[in-house]
Amino acid sequence: MSLGGEETHHGSLKPHDSLFRDAEKVSHSTHRGSQVSWMQTLSLAFQSIGIIYGDIGTSPLYVYSSTFPDGIKNNDDLLGVLSLILYTLVLVPMFKYVFIVLYANDNGDGGTFALYSLISRYSKIRMIPDQSAEDAAVSNYHIEAPNSQLARAQWVKQKLESSNAAKIVLFTLTILGTSMVIGDGSLTPAISVLSAVSGIREKAPSLTQSQVVLISVAVLFVLFSVQRFGTDKVGYTFAPVISVWFMMIAGIGMYNLVVHDIGVLRAFNPMYIVQYFARKGKDGWVSLGGIVLCVTGTEGMFADLGHFNIRAVQISFNGILFPSVALCYIGQAAYLRKFPENVADTFYKSIPASQAMLSGAFAILSKAQSLGCMPRVQVIHTSNKYEGQVYIPEVNLVMGLASIIVTLAFKTTNDIGNAYGICVVTTFSITTHLMTVVILLIWKKHVIFIMLFYVVFGSVEVIYLSSILSKFTQGGYLPLAFALVVMSLMASWHYVQVKRYWYELDHIVPTDEMTALLENNDVRRIPGVGLLYTELVQGIPPIFPRLINKIP
Template structure:
């Protein structure tokens, strides 16, 4: 078989695959009624409901729950290793202080991870994806608070887009509309919401740096104490911790499923052991420790210790480290799996562990500096020590997975520099790995481990990051309650007074230790938010520039009708992020290449503020008049967890959908002939018109246009991507010049190029068109 025959056979095979992929789906022309105008909005999408995720059976949910133990809960589950020593840094001064602190830990764990996150915050996932950016996306979906003017009327009719809850009374509806109107009319509110989302994302990433550091160092320090080899490795603790961290990050590339199945059995053993040992200590040493359920001991503790009790909250808050991972990393699993795991395994065993430590400390307060290991019965010490070593390593996993999730979300919405996102599982949606971020997190962790040589400072930094993320999440959640859920005023006020008050008290306590390591996560966040804001700001400026300088329909028709331009066989696909009009880069192409392909499609790759777009609703086509030009516009819509080639090779899927659009367009013409009936309803009526000249012409025109598209595709596809250089315009201020000419262009040169995002496009058919944008 010759090379050309092989190519033709391959193309026919792929063509068949693309067609088969469309079978069984609701064709796009049945979903959208379109008109022959470049600027006219498309029609309405049918309101059928589709989930952004597949409906999972219980066996899959339980498998995900098992995986989540090894990925999400490592941090929360290992908190008993360091909470009581961190709280009683100056020792126990009164025996009832132990009951006060344990009671405080009990209600903190109950209010924040259990009630707040598991039962309230997880209701606000964006089709299963969590994190601050998921909350921001939800708010952007219901209120026009996004800073990029790419809204389209038909986007709100995507099945996964509109989730308005029915059955709310008029008073709540009016309150939601009034609040939404204020947000939409305030530029300050729009910028503040974006900065809050960026800050929350950067804090989760920063938490993903600090968590492995403190876990690794605690592991090595315990190894030193237990094995009595201080003289030999004391000066090498940091280097050993760094080596362990490198191994942990190298393991990430195997994917969440492999990591979860590898770590989950270890964490299951860990939770069983800490729960059993806690119960044993309660029974053996002091069953009356259950008195700590009475919150009066908390008040008594603060009354007795005053300022010192308030300062000690910086240690107590470490009992909820990893709570933010429940939300940030939920996209790797499901809400139901996380809820099952938390309620049946994690929460009960952690509570038993803390009460068991309190029971033994009630008789031996001097053990407080080593409370966890002193509570282990002698025969179990070394087995438990080995499991604790492994659990400490695994504890780092939760925030690393969470960091990957939130970066994927912010990347799709133009708020993060381009990086490669690898979907590590075809079976479970949302499980991703980002090589560049993994590498940078590893370097940052090693740097912090070698630079911060005390676990006390790392603990302060840890607490600061945790409380800030939790507080930001609650602030955004209140907006979701008002605008989207339309919750009762009583519920919103109760949430703010109870959950908000607890978080603010903890926030004030961790701020007290700002200069003792607490500044570290905020320093990381300042760097990350600067990078993200610069990228997003220039991204928006570029969009506004293209919108202002777009090619008008009249100018486009003049270019296409220019007799000096020859039409050559083939299909040309111009890529752009502009969804309104034709990007100015097209004029640059025509000025340098005096030839146009027989079929031209302007493809706009658009990210919607939702996690997934159903495949049958992905493409919107519009025609550029007159029809003889064979020029189309296409908006390809993706959620922030969608891959561009997830439905198959983009060019094949797009061509098949284009042909479906042409058929639907001509069927609309037939509907007019049928007296307004749809093609399906007018089949008998259509038979009556089969012998009319008008119907025959319509059928011939449709077949002819589809044939033109097929011939163009067979002749070859050229993918044209704009390679725009951005510079500050004359008269721009010093801030804009620094941001555009130096900061943005430095990141652009050193990060992933635009064409790398289209790895599925054959490089031999890829053409870049250069143009300079003066912003």
């Protein structure tokens, strides 16, 4: 006789409870893993073009004008700036994100909260415990031979778990990074749409800046209105348009390179960067605030990972985005070598606005809500095939209003670019710090790899951040003010959730008290199943006796 199970041919019992067959029917989304077919991967890669790369792909609209706001004084400066742009694109989006950071996902989810969640799986850093001891032992169980990397990881784990300051720092970095991504999601559409619509003035010079702003607001309204259709539909809608855009900018870049000055290819020699800073001094350092705009939207690749998968993002970035954008910047430099007086409007065309940071903000905030750091809002899953594709109406409304207000308030891309740069580089830096913890604690890499990662990317980001902070009073204050508001909300909500958890833990109802309560009340069983939500891993929450007293 098999007790609720069925006997295998080896004579052992195979577990088979009443929920087993239903569990077998659950469709597990494998789009994030290596089991995905090439057709699915290519389909996701095509979608990602319309979702992730709208802002990094439209940055050629304003990078050179932001870098040379006072015009080009020396033609050789173009070689130094182009070299900086190319190596920044290679170093940050390609090496750091595409080949390293994307692999630090939390079950397919990306973004700063995913890194925090991943770290909390391997060490008890959360203020609300999310696992019992046996859960942690089972979920992370694997045999490792003793070595220096393992000893270092255990030391880091012990230090993190024993230090309240370290826990607070990690949490603060996480919510700061999330706040910057939300700010990024409001600024990205504003600067992209305003830059694109400004191109109309070339064909209609009588158009005033106020009219350009009003047209931009109308476009932003439409952009945020279509978010409710979900990543799947929006991606397939935008993907063909963005793909055509990439083919256009690549073709125009190649044309400008051949026709105007093929000699700009010398910029692949990094010595031009050294010569640029030697010649420009402090002005060269200040210009980094404009150059860094070439990597806007990079964090979107990681934040949007839950909508796609690693392989799809790698294919679309290396196969489409990078060669197209690199050719565009090279072509613009070749054109400006001959016509430096046109730097203010090097390349204005009307294009659709970015989608990356909007989808990324939805994904990150969905994760933040699950970790008890955001009020519970409606999360709509917009695809029946890919579980990571979500839409949050309340967040979309707030970000849409913020984007429209920024556009109306600033009116031009210069000040928005200053604010945008701070969001971008701060998020980069926070990701680098959290990634270093992941590499130490979870990946357990050799100390040389850890030092290279932290020193190379950390130093580059600090240099860029110091430059963009010099424009704090020229719009740079906006993302910090916005971040403080969002951080206050998240920190307050999390504080209350922690208090509630410990209250429930201190007031767990003992079994004998529960038995007496049931005997003293006229409790009758009714059909159905009732669910009581609690953060407790074990035990009866204090809300249950109140329920018994109120509802017989």
